[in-house]
Amino acid sequence: MTELTGTEVEKLIRKAEEMLAFAYTPYSGFKVGAALLAADGTVYGGCNIENASFTPANCAERTAFFKAVSEGKRAFRAIAIVGGKNGIQTGECAPCGVCRQVMREFCDPDTFLVITKAGPDDYRVRTLKDYLPLSFGPENLL
Numbered sequence: 001m002t003e004l005t006g007t008e009v010e011k012l013i014r015k016a017e018e019m020l021a022f023a024y025t026p027y028s029g030f031k032v033g034a035a036l037l038a039a040d041g042t043v044y045g046g047c048n049i050e051n052a053s054f055t056p057a058n059c060a061e062r063t064a065f066f067k068a069v070s071e072g073k074r075a076f077r078a079i080a081i082v083g084g085k086n087g088i089q090t091g092e093c094a095p096c097g098v099c100r101q102v103m104r105e106f107c108d109p110d111t112f113l114v115i116t117k118a119g120p121d122d123y124r125v126r127t128l129k130d131y132l133p134l135s136f137g138p139e140n141l142l
């Protein structure tokens, strides 16, 4: 596991919380914010973006990943995720299955860290492998 300091974790959570203000959620009202730490230290924010046709909705985590990858980043250390109905956090917001698979494309399951906020001044840090064991990834196609 690549270690992160408590300060680094708190900075990522704060950035993810700032992204809640940009979540576009007229249909579900469920707002999610993410902050993705690239290996070079850059942090990419993301929010969920919904759509009247529903299926094109994009999760906060994928927004952050696609922003980073579209700017040439391919190596990442961690992502912080926060969220809740109407932006009110009542517990951990775990990444959906599709986002886990997108993380798997670019991140080492053993070392990439997924940070969730569990309550005021309380967070959990798990590896991608915790969220997506026995996964299928790019090396399967080699």
Ligand code: THU
Binding pocket: 025, 028, 030, 031, 032, 047, 048, 049, 050, 057, 058, 059, 060, 061, 094, 095, 096, 099
């Ligand atoms: N959502 C995310 O942004 N990330 C997740 O990992 C869980 C779900 C969003 C998608 C949709 O806009 C809303 O939350 C309700 O599913």
